[in-house]
Amino acid sequence: MELLMTRLHEATVLLYALSVLLYFIDFLHNNRRANKVAFWLLSIVWVLQTIFLCLYVVKTGRFPVLTIFEGLYFYAWVLITLSLIINRLLRVDFIVFFTNVLGFMVMAIHTFAPVQIESEVLAQQLVSELLMIHITLAFLSYGAFTLSCVFSILYLIQYDLLKRKKWGKRLIRLGDLTHLEKMSYILAVIGVPLLMFSLILGIQWAYIKVPNLSLLDFKIIGSFVVLIGYSVYLYIKIRKQMYGRMLAFLNIGIFMIVLINFFLFGSLSTFHFWNT
The missing domain is CATH 1.20.1440 (de novo design (two linked rop proteins))
Structure with a gap:
């Protein structure tokens, strides 16, 4: 029960x-x-x-x-x-x-607070499941951001082909600029709440499992910077009505922060690579 x-x-x-x-x-x-x-x-x-x-x-x-x-x-x-x-x-x-x-x-x-579970085994299982959900949501958000960046890169390629009037099959296969920009935006919209959920659950897991947890950990700070960056991207897109190349470059620039956070800050983190 x-x-x-x-x-x-x-x-x-x-x-x-x-x-x-x-x-x-x-x-x-x-x-x-x-x-x-x-x-x-x-x-x-x-x-x-x-x-x-x-x-x-x-x-x-x-x-x-x-x-x-x-x-x-x-x-x-x-x-x-x-x-x-x-x-x-x-x-x-x-x-x-x-x-x-x-x-x-x-x-x-x-x-996900283990204090509510009477069984010690079940409590530990619950904490492990919390970690798995956190990791899954993080990778889903990173996947969405990656595809969003890819569509921005395709947008810039298509824009360059149109500007240089390089007509051909490649131009047709890439799709129109409006569709590429829309897909890039939609994937960012999906990625932001997924990353937010992942951070909420991840901080809770760390609070339970990591003694003397510091919110100044490189990976935590980097993740919040990514979240803020994409939130600014959505704000500029919707409220400031920014379109075109500048928005694509902004999206690619924020994705560089994602890569830095994943590869560099992850290795500098005090607990993200622990064997749990």
Whole structure:
């Protein structure tokens, strides 16, 4: 039963992450379809959280607010509830998105905290799964950023061919400039929330497993620089309406930071290459 409940909590976190990803897309583009799907996913999360909350009250015979650990769970439930109300009644996308980012952080901290598991073996397994999810999300985000950079490079190649009037099969196969720029942007949009989720879970894992954890670790700083860099890229693209070669060069430049963070800062990190 404890294993089943653990798996249900993990599934709830994954559903919440998908919901936040869709809210992010809606936040950037006012996409009603993404907002609708995100709302229903979050509704499922709220139902599951409410069931877990009621089961805990029945089990303990009291309301779960007497400890910090219990408070986190109730706090996450409150944030999800408020987010659903705001999304349905007020339609303030900025508040909805960032409320859910905070809610995801709180829920992740609660779900993957080994203190909630009575079995020591299961607690260690939960921490290992936390690490695997962190690594998987990190590589998925890096994959999205890599493809985004590739499309920017293809954009520059196509732009150069058009400028020099080099007509031929290569020009046709590369595709039009609008499509290349759009694909580069979409992949960056996908990569940013994936990296954000990875950082949230990774810091929690490090807090549990690494004694005397310092947030000044090279890899942590580098990862946040990458996240900020791509966030600036999205801001310039959407708010400043930047297009063309300058945006492509900016994307490639930020991807160079990704490579530096992965290869150089990873080797300088105090714990990222530990055998866990």
